[in-house]
Amino acid sequence: MPRNKFHGLKRPKLRQSWSKYNLFNLTKVSTPSAANKTFFQQKWLAKSMTRGYHNPQIKEKHWTRMFDRRMPSVVPMDFRYLAQNDGSEMALGRGSGLDGGEDGRARRKQKTPYMNMAFHPLERRLDTAIWRALFASSTKQARQFVVHGAVKVNGKKMVYPGYQLNPGDMFSVEADKVMYATGAKKRRKDSPKSIQDIKDLREERRALAREQQQEMEEQEDSDAGAATLESDEEREAMSGKPEDHADPKVALKGLMMRAQKILDDSKRKLSGKRQQELRQFSRSIKKTMSKLRGIEEGNVEDTIDGLESGLAEILTKIPQDELPKEVKLDSAAAAEQRDQATSEPEEPQSSEPAVSRQTGKVDEYRARKDAELLHAALARANENPIDTSKPYATPWRPREFMSAFAFIPRYLEVNQNICSAVYLRHPVARPGLAEVPSPFHGETLGLAFNWYLRRR
Incomplete structure (x- = not known):
């Protein structure tokens, strides 16, 4: 050894x-x-x-x-094959290990x-x-x-x-x-945590620090953008739609300002997932602005239209009561345009608006999924409890x-x-x-x- x-x-x-x-x-x-x-x-x-x-x-x-x-070793013996053949097909290819296939041609066997x-x-x-x-x-x-x-x-x-x-x-x-x-290996004898848990905790802290630093950088960029918003050109971009402007850079700035305004005004009420989507949308606009010179003129309008539809899709997921007043009309109009574009049969009209009905369905679905996830987590915790007396880290996880x-x-x-x-x-x-x-x-x-x- x-x-x-x-x-x-x-x-x-x-x-x-x-x-x-x-x-x-x-x-x-x-x-x-x-x-x-x-x-x-x-x-x-x-x-x-x-x-x-x-x-x-x-x-x-x-x-x-x-x-x-x-x-x-073993040789597969198919009783159907043995019943149909008498062994003469084994002589095909002069004993080179070939046998006849269904089409009559020779076929080489797999080696053992x-x-x-x-x-x-x-x-x-x-x-x-x-x-x-x-x-x-x-x-x-x-x-x-x-x-x-x-x-x-x-x-x-x-x-x-x-x-x-x-x-x-x-x-x-x-x-x-x-x-x-x-x-997983135990970190200390009197602790239920494993070495993997400590590593995961450190990674989470590093990811949180990176996210906070990124948020600070985005906040600084938004403050700088708000300071330069005094020009008439950018006010026009903020109030109108991107396709109304000939300059694509102004249209992209307007989209970014709208997303940042929604994020700043509704930060306390929005869920973390919606905030992440808005931040990701702002980053995609910044990347597009940095690559604007390399994009062909015919594809610029398509890119701006895609970003506009992406922002409208995010707005439909946010309840209207949590949106700023300036954005409510734009999101409702975008939702109405998408409903008209689809070829599905019209639903019977009701007294409630379509956006509020959709929001209610999303909230019910989210509450049901949260309850299911909580029930599954409690079941896993009961089956795999924390016990410091065990020689392995608890709750148990694979090595x-x-x-x-x-x-x-x-x-x-x-x-x-x-x-x-x-x-x-x-x-x-x-x-x-x-x-x-x-x-x-x-x-x-x-x-x-x-x-x-x-x-x-």
Whole structure:
């Protein structure tokens, strides 16, 4: 077992672990070059790489006794195909592995990756099966669980990590051990918060500081724009519509001033989402003004029309009582124009205006969604409470960098609710698929297999 640097970053060393360093090494691994190496050197390098990943806790002498040159595989047998054919079609292509398709032409079969099964005896080990079932974050941790008596096989405690599972065996791990292994790391023993929670809190604070700084910059820009609003040209842009002006810069300034005025006058009453939309609208206008010279003359009017329709759409989402007086008429007119443009059948008229009815529907929908979200949050809090006595951070959340390794092989049936799994059968190779998970290329695994084949 390696004792120095378990995860080498300069020379990637892959391990059966969920570590972030291992994830980094997975992105760097490649098939070693064979240009300046003899066949012996190629086999030795492949053996070194693959043994470093496939359970390096086992001594090499022990593994050579476990090695088996017979690699299990299966051939799919279709009873319909066997009933319709007598085997003569296998002679197509002079024995080159071709069989006739539906159109009568030869079709090449998928190759079976036999060499990927070189380390299949290790998949029967109990510690490897626990790691494959996502009950531990590494094979070393799974080995520790077995030695400490937290694992049962067929209802009996098993303390031997090298126990060879047979088809049908069920193994289970204590739930607290699994939640400790797969959950976020705890920051302190007397605190329920995890290291990830602290990182997220710092990111939220940084994002809030950036947002406040951005708001201050926008406020300074709006103050500067309000100070220069005394000119007759910009007063005209503020009162009229953008399409009435020949100068596109004046029209864009007018749009920005209208959005800023709505935001300043209704800041306390508007929801945070509407404020964000208005701020984003102001930013888009600023970007358009900065790129105004690069836009062609024919596309300037389309750009201004798009911005105007975007502002009108935002205004329809805001209740009319919360809008400034100058903007109420414009938003109502824009809503009326959109209603006329649509080809839907007219609804029966009522005494209430259309904008107020739409606002009432939005408010009811928002209240119902908020109630559903609150109910779901309370249910999650009851199922996953905060408990400082637990060895893992509460409320429980998955460990970092887990998603890249979260897969379960076909020969295991796992139930995460009771932390148990069944070893269904031994892994096999099929056409185009090998059931022993490995990050290495087939050539590397083939060279490693040849190394142990020669030495036996």
